[in-house]
Ligand SMILES: NC(=O)C1=CN([C@@H]2O[C@H](COP(=O)(O)OP(=O)(O)OC[C@H]3O[C@@H](n4cnc5c(N)ncnc54)[C@H](O)[C@@H]3O)[C@@H](O)[C@H]2O)C=CC1
């Protein structure tokens with residue numbers, strides 16, 4: 181049970197973020213869903229009931245994140261847990277030899293900006309608010325959970341930008357956990373394999389079936405709820421810190 185806990189979930193209007201918001205609510209928590217103003221965040225918040233609110237946020241914008249943190253305080257009084265799920269997926273080869281065209285640098289920068297810098301932006305600003313909590317008996321004040329990808333380790337063709345952005349999240353997990361350890365704030369990253377979310381539905385069903393067949397067990401896409409269960413375990417287990425945990429049915433992606 182996570183009764184009374186206050187969570188902030190970025191990318192909470194869709195997919196893994198939405199499932200996380202639902203699980204925190206089911207366990208008795210309150211949630212601020214942060215997502216782009218163009219997302220379905222406002223409808224989702226209405227659908228999920230009274231312990232949830234929506235804040236329009238671009239995770240790369242300092243002002244948006246600061247105002248979402250203020251909304252958390254105004255609505256729920258404090259912040260205990262941040263789950264960073266906001267992210268974008270891109271697929272471009274480093275050089276397109278058919279078109280004689282290098283990877284567009286702006287597109288590379290955008291992927292890093294949203295996935296890596298956006299995640300760090302939320303962490304650095306939220307840490308100040310979580311640090312104001314009274315520590316529990318174990319000295320803990322809160323937990324920050326990030327979402328990388330197994331592409332951080334086995335990036336495929338076309339994933340230079342996406343894999344770099346996710347590897348950056350993996351790489352910063354331990355130093356940030358160390359930075360925040362004196363305040364009793366844990367920092368943990370989840371590296372999902374393949375989950376059935378709107379992001380994945382950009383792919384044709386035949387491609388999805390091929391991907392499922394490559395997963396040793398269970399040979400299927402993960403359900404967003406299974407990601408949310410890992411978030412819950414991380415919150416509940418105070419010894420998990422500074423680590424990246426894969427949740428992938430033992431999939432190792434091929435080139
Ligand atoms: N679905 C999958 O199989 C996997 C997903 N992931 C990662 O999990 C995270 C969640 O992905 P899904 O739920 O699958 O995707 P999704 O597309 O369903 O949800 C992502 C959410 O992030 C929001 N978002 C995008 N840019 C944003 C920004 N600048 N500021 C605020 N919100 C923004 C979108 O509006 C969307 O609601 C992403 O970081 C993704 O890279 C990692 C591995 C596998």
Ligand SMILES: C[C@]12CC(=O)[C@H]3[C@@H](CCC4=CC(=O)CC[C@@]43C)[C@@H]1CC[C@@H]2C(=O)C=O
Pocket residue numbers: 269270271329330331339342372373374375379380381382383
């Ligand atoms: C990111 C990930 C693997 C991909 O590269 C695809 C993405 C779903 C949308 C896509 C459509 C395409 O046409 C190209 C590939 C891709 C960008 C996948 C969602 C989750 C996958 C991942 O992170 C695996 O770990």
